[in-house]
Amino acid sequence: MKKALVIFFVLVLICFSGYSQTQNQGDARLHTFGTYGLRWQDFGVGGGIEYFFVDHFAFMPSYTQIFPAIGSESNFSADLRYYISEGPSQLYFMAGYSQNWENTQPDGAGVRRNVGVGAYIGLVDWMGLSTEFKFQSTNRQEVGFRVGLAFPLGGRAATN
Numbered sequence: 300m301k302k303a304l305v306i307f308f309v310l311v312l313i314c315f316s317g318y319s320q321t322q323n324q325g326d327a328r329l330h331t332f333g334t335y336g337l338r339w340q341d342f343g344v345g346g347g348i349e350y351f352f353v354d355h356f357a358f359m360p361s362y363t364q365i366f367p368a369i370g371s372e373s374n375f376s377a378d379l380r381y382y383i384s385e386g387p388s389q390l391y392f393m394a395g396y397s398q399n400w401e402n403t404q405p406d407g408a409g410v411r412r413n414v415g416v417g418a419y420i421g422l423v424d425w426m427g428l429s430t431e432f433k434f435q436s437t438n439r440q441e442v443g444f445r446v447g448l449a450f451p452l453g454g455r456a457a458t459n
Contacts, residue, residue, distance in 0.1 A: 322382050322389060325453075326351045328419075330429055332447025334363055339441060341367045343374070349449070355382045357391075370402040374435075378413060387421035397435050419449060426450055 327350045334343040347361025357380040365372040378395030395413045415433030422428055431445040 324354050327452040328449040330449045332445045334445045336441040336443040341365050372401045374399050389419040
């Protein structure tokens with residue numbers, strides 16, 4: 300499974316390497332990221348697809364596999380993002396819902412709210428840095444920081 304994911308991401312990089320960074324209606328970005336929870340100090344890795352359904356507004360579902368000291372945990376989030384800036388460095392606010400799955404607390408999974416702030420920083424035409432500071436009110440009430448790469452899947456250049 301890990302090899303399949305690596306091959307998938309390499310193919311995406313190759314296929315979409317000529318596309319630009321943007322935040323216009325109909326555009327999309329593929330995200331890969333690492334995450335770190337500040338309260339429980341657990342690391343995780345994940346990915347998602349951000350889709351701009353209207354200029355400056357994006358919907359981003361994502362999946363994260365978390366590696367706690369004991370047991371296993373995963374998270375699915377669906378977030379709405381509103382971009383307040385344009386250009387190579389793009390700041391956004393976000394809110395959404397999450398579902399956590401844990402094997403250490405069978406009754407702990409549940410849908411809760413997310414809030415946070417993040418930024419997309421264009422590095423080159425085909426790749427940008429994605430950062431996010433997020434509070435999830437799921438069972439463990441974790442505040443965490445995400446950092447990763449985003450790969451635009453199409454659109455116009457973001458540099459104005």
